[in-house]
Amino acid sequence: MASVGFWSNREEAERTIARSKEVRARLQDLIGLERRLADLRALEELIGEHPDSALEAEFARELAGTESHFAEAELRLLLADPLDPKNAILGIHAGAGGTEACDWAAMLLRMYQRYAERHDFRFEILDLLVGEEAGVKAATVLIEGSYAYGYLKGERGVHRLVRISPFNAQGKRQTSFASVDIVAEVAEEVTIEIPPSDLRIDVFRAGGHGGQGVNTTDSAVRVTHLPTGIVVTCQNQRSQLQNRATALRVLRSRLHEVELDRRRAEQERIYGEKGEIGWGRQIRSYVMQPYQLVRDLRTGEETSDIQGVLDGELDSFLSAFLKGKKRSSPVEDEQ
Numbered sequence: 001m002a003s004v005g006f007w008s009n010r011e012e013a014e015r016t017i018a019r020s021k022e023v024r025a026r027l028q029d030l031i032g033l034e035r036r037l038a039d040l041r042a043l044e045e046l047i048g049e050h051p052d053s054a055l056e057a058e059f060a061r062e063l064a065g066t067e068s069h070f071a072e073a074e075l076r077l078l079l080a081d082p083l084d085p086k087n088a089i090l091g092i093h094a095g096a097g098g099t100e101a102c103d104w105a106a107m108l109l110r111m112y113q114r115y116a117e118r119h120d121f122r123f124e125i126l127d128l129l130v131g132e133e134a135g136v137k138a139a140t141v142l143i144e145g146s147y148a149y150g151y152l153k154g155e156r157g158v159h160r161l162v163r164i165s166p167f168n169a170q171g172k173r174q175t176s177f178a179s180v181d182i183v184a185e186v187a188e189e190v191t192i193e194i195p196p197s198d199l200r201i202d203v204f205r206a207g208g209h210g211g212q213g214v215n216t217t218d219s220a221v222r223v224t225h226l227p228t229g230i231v232v233t234c235q236n237q238r239s240q241l242q243n244r245a246t247a248l249r250v251l252r253s254r255l256h257e258v259e260l261d262r263r264r265a266e267q268e269r270i271y272g273e274k275g276e277i278g279w280g281r282q283i284r285s286y287v288m289q290p291y292q293l294v295r296d297l298r299t300g301e302e303t304s305d306i307q308g309v310l311d312g313e314l315d316s317f318l319s320a321f322l323k324g325k326k327r328s329s330p331v332e333d334e335q
Contacts, residue, residue, distance in 0.1 A: 114312025
């Protein structure tokens with residue numbers, strides 16, 4: 001980074017700095033663990049020489065902290081895919097079921113917002129289509145932060161809610177579905193050529209709350225990729241040009257994910273892996289009645305603290321997915 005001409009290509013320089021920060025962070029994990037282990041050994045020796053309840057309590061606290069530190073470092077080591085450090089583009093779509101499904105989609109949107117807040121990630125709604133009576137029909141969100149995609153990539157799939165419906169006067173139990181899509185924001189580093197003839201771009205007046213100019217001009221943009229049918233809408237920015245640029249960035253990321261899906265499907269065919277490939281796959285159930293339980297159907301991870309999960313406490317589920325995915329990777333199976 002100190003070499004002459006390092007900043008001649010600003011984008012490449014910024015990528016190099018980002019990679020350098022990632023390497024430093026991993027080294028700090030190892031250095032921090034070595035220090036904690038050294039402290040534990042010193043405390044153990046001291047307790048052996050001078051047994052003391054206060055020292056034993058301190059040892060227990062240090063041991064718990066070290067175990068937690070180790071678990072976090074282990075999880076970060078699993079995030080080795082080139083896309084893992086990227087920002088995440090999250091999409092939520094309500095399933096069939098009208099207002100009930102829209103309300104469930106809104107609950108999921110809030111859950112991921114709370115998760116982002118817990119991890120100091122930036123949460124920006126790019127597009128929001130509200131339900132006719134309540135909730136959300138569809139939403140597209142950008143989650144910015146180190147390894148946001150790596151941590152959240154396992155959330156892709158169908159999420160199922162079972163509860164007593166607040167919209168049913170008879171108080172009957174209702175099952176609702178919503179799908180979650182996660183792609184990495186890759187527009188800056190992946191070149192995807194999109195011929196103008198493959199695009200249909202429509203502009204319209206943004207809806208919902210907005211500042212001056214947002215609701216009074218045709219600033220919202222809808223981009224349709226004709227060969228694949230992928231539609232991206234953006235209306236959060238004040239100008240049409242800004243919304244167009246954001247929509248195209250999201251489109252490139254989704255087209256990149258389509259290509260990755262094609263490769264995963266081919267990999268699955270070759271290795272016979274039973275992985276989480278494709279859309280419309282139920283990955284997790286959230287049961288509020290007649291008991292309370294959140295269960296991941298891929299890993300078996302579960303908890304009765306459904307309110308905590310809906311408030312963004314997803315770490316145990318994300319960790320279980322990453323560890324399970326690592327164990328079942330086709331490269332390891334081949335070896």
